[in-house]
Amino acid sequence: MKNFTPCPWSEELTNSTTFSLILMFGIVLSLAIALVLLYGKMSKGLSITLMSIFIVQLLALLSAIAFAPRGVLVDDKEIILYRYMGKVTIPRSEITDIKPFPRDKSTIRLCGIGGCMGNVGLFRNSEIGTFTAYYTDPSRSYVIFRRSKRPIVITSVEPLE
Numbered sequence: 001m002k003n004f005t006p007c008p009w010s011e012e013l014t015n016s017t018t019f020s021l022i023l024m025f026g027i028v029l030s031l032a033i034a035l036v037l038l039y040g041k042m043s044k045g046l047s048i049t050l051m052s053i054f055i056v057q058l059l060a061l062l063s064a065i066a067f068a069p070r071g072v073l074v075d076d077k078e079i080i081l082y083r084y085m086g087k088v089t090i091p092r093s094e095i096t097d098i099k100p101f102p103r104d105k106s107t108i109r110l111c112g113i114g115g116c117m118g119n120v121g122l123f124r125n126s127e128i129g130t131f132t133a134y135y136t137d138p139s140r141s142y143v144i145f146r147r148s149k150r151p152i153v154i155t156s157v158e159p160l161e
Helices: 011-038 044-066
Strands: 003-006 069-074 078-083 087-091 095-100 108-114 119-125 129-135 141-146 149-155
Touching (some): 069 149, 087 149
Antiparallel strands (some): 078 087, 095 141, 108 119, 119 129, 141 149
16 A cells, blocks of 8 residues: 655745745845856955855755655555655654654754754654654654654654554
């Protein structure tokens, strides 16, 4: 049995992604325009600074898109989380338990993306501890506890079993 479902977005994620993308596109576009219009008229230090900011913003935008969760494929042997760049495969033999994700206000991001195209990276909260996250809607997310690896949180429309 194979069942692919897209990862639904919460209203909060939709709003924060819209704001973040407008801000990032605006910064990238204005830096690109400034570099083109002022090329040759600015100091070398300023042009290197603007180019560095441009590259960092562009990389941040591309990484947010690349690692964003797209959907989940569930079958008898594994759970596969598809991202725009690659996939995360969780063999059923590694899974010890699956529980709904606790909506804990103490969740903090240790490293990763929190709110632009998804919550992706390393997070921590008081109930689960440190976990890897690939979720887009906390109310439809599940914690997958695995043998010898940290838990992983993913979003799925269908309940994971």
